[in-house]
Amino acid sequence: ANLEADLHHALARHELALHYQTQVNHQGITTGVEALLRWCHPQRGWVPPSTFIPLAEENGLIIPIGYWVLHSACEQLAKWANQAPYAALTISVNVSSVQFQQPEFVRNLEGLLAQTQAPPGRLVLEVTESLLMRDPTRVRNTMLKLRAQGVRFAIDDFGTGYSSLSYLKRLPLDELKIDQSFIRELLTDKADAAIVDTTILLAVSLGLTVVAEGVEKQEQLDWLKGHGCYRYQGYLFGRPTPIDRLFESY
Ligand code: G
Ligand code: G
Ligand code: MN
Numbered sequence: 200a201n202l203e204a205d206l207h208h209a210l211a212r213h214e215l216a217l218h219y220q221t222q223v224n225h226q227g228i229t230t231g232v233e234a235l236l237r238w239c240h241p242q243r244g245w246v247p248p249s250t251f252i253p254l255a256e257e258n259g260l261i262i263p264i265g266y267w268v269l270h271s272a273c274e275q276l277a278k279w280a281n282q283a284p285y286a287a288l289t290i291s292v293n294v295s296s297v298q299f300q301q302p303e304f305v306r307n308l309e310g311l312l313a314q315t316q317a318p319p320g321r322l323v324l325e326v327t328e329s330l331l332m333r334d335p336t337r338v339r340n341t342m343l344k345l346r347a348q349g350v351r352f353a354i355d356d357f358g359t360g361y362s363s364l365s366y367l368k369r370l371p372l373d374e375l376k377i378d379q380s381f382i383r384e385l386l387t388d389k390a391d392a393a394i395v396d397t398t399i400l401l402a403v404s405l406g407l408t409v410v411a412e413g414v415e416k417q418e419q420l421d422w423l424k425g426h427g428c429y430r431y432q433g434y435l436f437g438r439p440t441p442i443d444r445l446f447e448s449y
C-alpha cells in the first residue's frame with residue numbers, strides 16, 4: 200500500500216502522536232512547549248511531518264488531523280491548569296492554512312476550548328507568512344475572533360516566506376519565531392547575523408515576543424541573549440519528546 204492510503208487510517212489506528220519541544224527563557228525557565236506531530240507507521244517506522252503533512256494538505260486529511268492536534272493540546276492545557284508549575288506553560292500548535300481557512304475553524308476551536316475547559320490564553324497558534332498573505336481580510340477576521348477569546352498568535356518560520364511586512368502591523372500577532380535557517384550559522388555568517396539582529400529589533404519595537412528556533416549551541420544562545428532575544432527553542436534545551444518524558448527532571 201502507498202503512504203497516502205495508510206495515512207487515511209493513521210488517526211483511527213492511533214499511529215499519530217504529539218511530541219513536545221520546550222521553549223525556554225533567558226533565565227533557563229521553561230515557558231511553554233511546541234506540539235509537533237509524529238507518525239509511527241507500522242512498517243516504515245517514523246515518517247517525518249515534512250513528508251506526510253503536504254500529503255494531508257492535498258487530500259484534506261489535514262482537517263481531521265489538525266482537529267485532533269488541537270483537541271490533544273487543549274486537553275493537555277486543561278490538565279495543566281490545576282497543577283502549579285505547569286499552569287503557566289503555553290502550548291504552541293502549528294496550524295495549516297488549509298485548516299485555518301475552513302469556514303468552521305473558529306467555531307470548532309471555540310467548541311474545543313469550551314468542551315475541554317482549556318485556558319485560551321495558554322494556546323498559541325503558529326501560522327506562516329504564506330497563510331497570512333493568502334486572503335488577508337478573512338485571515339485577519341479569523342484571528343480577531345480568536346484573539347477576542349484570548350488565543351494568541353505566532354508567526355512561524357519568519358523570514359523564509361514571500362510576504363510583505365505590512366501584516367506585522369495589521370494583524371493581531373503576539374510572537375515572532377525566527378527560522379532556524381538563520382540561526383544555524385549565526386556565529387560565522389555576517390548576513391545571518393545582520394538578519395537576526397534586525398529581526399529582533401523589529402519584533403521588539405512592534406511589541407512582539409521573539410523566539411529563536413534551532414538553538415543548538417551555547418555560543419548561539421549567548422549571542423542571542425546579547426542581542427535582545429530572550430526566548431529560545433532548540434536541541435540545546437531538548438528535542439521534541441513524548442509528554443510523559445518531557446518533564447522527567449522538572
Ligand atoms: O518536527 P519537524 O521538524 O519534523 O516538523 C517539520 C514541520 O512539520 C514543521 O515545520 C511544522 O511546521 C510541521 N508540523 C509539525 N507538526 C504539525 C502539526 O501538528 N500541524 C501542522 N499543520 N504542521 C505541523
Ligand atoms: O514548525 P517548525 O517549522 O518551526 O518546526 C520546527 C522543526 O524544527 C521541528 O521539526 C523540530 O523537530 C525541528 N527542530 C527543533 N529544534 C531544532 C534544532 O535545534 N535543530 C534542528 N536542526 N532542528 C530542530
Ligand atoms: Mn512551528
Ligand code: NA
Binds near residue numbers: 412
Ligand atoms: Na519554525
